[in-house]
Amino acid sequence: MTKAIINTDMNIGPFKIPGNGQNMILNFYAERNKIKVEEIIPEPFMSDALATTQWTHKKKKLELVILCSIHQLPQKQNRVNSLIRNMKNVEFHFALENISGKGKKFLKSCIKEAKIFKNAKVIDSTKTSWSKLNKLRLKKK
Amino acid sequence: MCIENKMKHRFTINQLNKNGYAVCKVENFKIFKALQNSFIKNISFPNSKNKTIEDVRKYFAKKNKAEINKSMINFITFNKNLSELMVKSFPNLIKELCGKELFVQRRAHTTINVPGKNQAKQVAHYEMISGISPFTYVIWAPLHEINDEGGAYHFDLKTSLKIMKEEEKKGLVNSSRVLNLMGKKKPPKLKFGEAIIFNPFVLHGNIPFNSKLARIACNVRFQSSSKPLLQKNTDYLKYYRLTS
Numbered sequence: 001m002t003k004a005i006i007n008t009d010m011n012i013g014p015f016k017i018p019g020n021g022q023n024m025i026l027n028f029y030a031e032r033n034k035i036k037v038e039e040i041i042p043e044p045f046m047s048d049a050l051a052t053t054q055w056t057h058k059k060k061k062l063e064l065v066i067l068c069s070i071h072q073l074p075q076k077q078n079r080v081n082s083l084i085r086n087m088k089n090v091e092f093h094f095a096l097e098n099i100s101g102k103g104k105k106f107l108k109s110c111i112k113e114a115k116i117f118k119n120a121k122v123i124d125s126t127k128t129s130w131s132k133l134n135k136l137r138l139k140k141k
Numbered sequence: 142m143c144i145e146n147k148m149k150h151r152f153t154i155n156q157l158n159k160n161g162y163a164v165c166k167v168e169n170f171k172i173f174k175a176l177q178n179s180f181i182k183n184i185s186f187p188n189s190k191n192k193t194i195e196d197v198r199k200y201f202a203k204k205n206k207a208e209i210n211k212s213m214i215n216f217i218t219f220n221k222n223l224s225e226l227m228v229k230s231f232p233n234l235i236k237e238l239c240g241k242e243l244f245v246q247r248r249a250h251t252t253i254n255v256p257g258k259n260q261a262k263q264v265a266h267y268e269m270i271s272g273i274s275p276f277t278y279v280i281w282a283p284l285h286e287i288n289d290e291g292g293a294y295h296f297d298l299k300t301s302l303k304i305m306k307e308e309e310k311k312g313l314v315n316s317s318r319v320l321n322l323m324g325k326k327k328p329p330k331l332k333f334g335e336a337i338i339f340n341p342f343v344l345h346g347n348i349p350f351n352s353k354l355a356r357i358a359c360n361v362r363f364q365s366s367s368k369p370l371l372q373k374n375t376d377y378l379k380y381y382r383l384t385s
Contacts, residue, residue, distance in 0.1 A: 113375065
């Protein structure tokens with residue numbers, strides 16, 4: 001049974017985290033939670049299928065995996081089904097959200113929450129100012 | 142919700158819109174009391190069985206910051222459902238402001254402020270400095286009455302915005318001018334079950350205070366899930382649906 005961290009594309013939902021940054025976050029999370037990491041799984045960039053992780057699980061029997069965020073989980077239904085079917089017995093940890101669990105219900109709730117946030121409107125903080133933000137607050141009342 | 146409660150919420154919301162902050166009252170006292178009990182149960186201090194919040198305050202009043210931080214590490218269990226307990230303590234006010242569908246701070250904060258000149262000082266600041274959405278509200282609730290100067294002060298919205306605009310012209314945010322405001326305001330006294338709700342543009346902080354008791358308070362940030370986010374996302378917020 002193997003415990004692994006998963007490194008993915010740097011574009012993680014609203015976050016942009018380079019690979020070495022992801023490794024720092026994941027290793028720090030593991031250390032803080034006294035998890036001994038034995039494997040690093042590199043997922044290809046521009047893919048959220050977590051296919052390499054599922055392949056690794058078949059070969060090495062994963063017990064626990066750590067990802068940076070719930071935004072790294074797949075959203076397309078066929079990919080969600082595949083992940084749940086293959087990995088429902090694996091414990092998932094999400095470092096930034098600081099949540100963990102396993103099974104169909106847990107994974108589905110994480111995917112649902114990621115979708116809610118994906119659909120939320122986001123103000124571009126590089127194109128605004130404090131005054132504009134205050135005006136926005138008043139305008140949208 | 143009865144008409145009397147609706148009137149109270151309307152008054153609080155009017156004050157909040159006018160001043161940027163308002164005193165609000167706990168609506169579900171049973172849940173807030175459970176929150177207080179959960180804190181006493183989970184905070185690490187000797188012989189915690191059958192102790193009261195005053196015992197905890199007395200114990201921590203003599204501790205330094207490093208010792209308090211060490212105790213707070215054992216605290217994660219309490220913090221796991223603190224956000225829910227806070228929101229459920231003020232359900233109708235929150236519903237009036239934001240509706241039922243919320244983004245709530247994933248891990249609400251608990252702060253222990255120790256009396257003495259070299260201890261508790263939270264410099265004046267806007268909540269906006271952390272990158273939360275301008276549509277966010279904060280509820281700050283002490284776990285006991287506050288009858289000394291250990292509470293939190295708030296500048297009114299007009300003053301806060303005036304300072305913010307002047308700073309912005311100079312290309313500054315939370316500059317020494319704001320930091321030097323510390324200590325020029327007196328925190329209000331509050332009864333147990335009273336809290337302060339405020340928007341993220343209101344300058345606030347606290348001052349050193351003299352007392353034999355530490356100050357313990359919880360705070361939670363929330364917004365409507367239909368309003369835009371700013372820099373905080375799932376790292377800080379979670380989706381939460383208020384049940385009626």
